[in-house]
Amino acid sequence: MERVSTNARRATALVLVGIVLLSFNLRPTAVSVGPVLKEVRDSFGMSGPVAGLLTSLPVIAFAVFGALAPAAARRIGIHRVTLLAIIAAVAGLLGRAVTGSEALFLVLSLLALGGMAMANVLLPSLVKLHFPDRIGRVTAIYTTALSIGLTAALVLTVPVSDAFGGWRWGLGAWAALAIVAALPWLSLVAHDRNLERTPRTITFTQVARTRLGQVMALFFGLQSLQAYAIFGWFAQLWRDNGYSATTAGILAGVLAGTAIPLSLWLPNVLARTEDPRRVLFAVIAAYPVGFVGLMIAPHSLAILWAVIVGIATVTFPLILTLIGLRARTPEGTASLSAFTQSTGYLIAAVGPFLVGVLHDATGDWTWPLVLLLALALPLFPLAAYVSRRVMVEDQLPTAETSGHPA
Secondary structure (H helix, E strand, O other): OHHHHHHHHHHHHHHHHHHHHHHHOOOHHHHOOHHHHHHHHHHHOOOHHHHHHHHHHHHHHHHHHHHHHHHHHHHHOHHHHHHHHHHHHHHHHHHHHHOOOHHHHHHHHHHHHHHHHHHHHHHHHHHHHHOOOOHHHHHHHHHHHHHHHHHHHHHHHHHHHHHHOOHHHHHHHHHHHHHHHHHHHHHHHHHOOOHHHOOOOOOHHHHHOOHHHHHHHHHHHHHHHHHHHHHHHHHHHHHHOOOOHHHHHHHHHHHHHHHHHHHHHHHHHHHHOOOOHHHHHHHHOHHHHHHHHHHHOOOOOHHHHHHHHHHHOOHHHHHHHHHHHOOOOHHHHHHHHHHHHHHHHHHHOHHHHHHHHHHHHHOOOHHHHHHHHHHHOOHHHHHHHHOOOOOHHHHOOOOHHHHOOO
């Protein structure tokens, strides 16, 4: 019995290490291009529309490939899909760092992003599968790793590029970390658990017809819209308000880094509290405070507003925690995660675009900030709904309990 218990603890530890390493690699694939975008464009002679397509690829990949993740997991197993997703990311990251073709650079970027998108959707299901009684704690751990990876990609890509002689090194370095992330999953695939073995199948379209799925997707979409607009444009906002490119990048790093300690703490608090609204409302309220502050004093109090807006971005790990809490099974979690994230990222895609259009049309940042403020307000009623203890299985069209009030 003692040997079995020891083996079980080792397997659990291996899963946790695998989840943390995977989480660290989820965002560099998407955001590492931004800091060296000018150099990438100059290298390929990339036009404005093509550059726009490149910056939109993360949203496209997360919407399309994320929706395919549960079906792939049911067919070949959740751990195998996770490993294949990491391998796809490694291939894409390495390939785009060496190719001389603009078209191939885009295709390989999509390959890397597609792999990370599928892994991103499966993470809540992996937590539900292996840590059903510690969803808040484990979600806190992996979203903290995700925040560290995001911050590292924003801060380190340029220094690595400068140190080794160009943007190709800056982008290719993230492939090495992705290779490390694959190692635990090589062992885990040997005893894969296949979601198809569960008694019922919960489909993407079934979740789409539930009120919970719809509200979760809208909540996820609006908070992702804020994040993409913030990380896509706020460095430029600070540059336009008198800061150098380097200082503006540091402010963006402060914004991203603020979420790291909070991501480690708040998901567990959310999972344990009787009334999640208190946590969600407090975090969401940081959006309007930060946006109004940036309208009033974008230069003199830039650090303060960066910290406050950084607090607001913790809505991301909180909704990932709720995905795990609003389904009874790993299969239900995978389907809810797929619908929530893939649909949400489609909603999020309009954010950076609208901010850019308003900025170009008005020549300043007041109206873009007003737009973001207006789009943050619906998060309050959405948070109130997802705080209710409703399970997606109870709202499925084919379930006997689908008629219960939610």
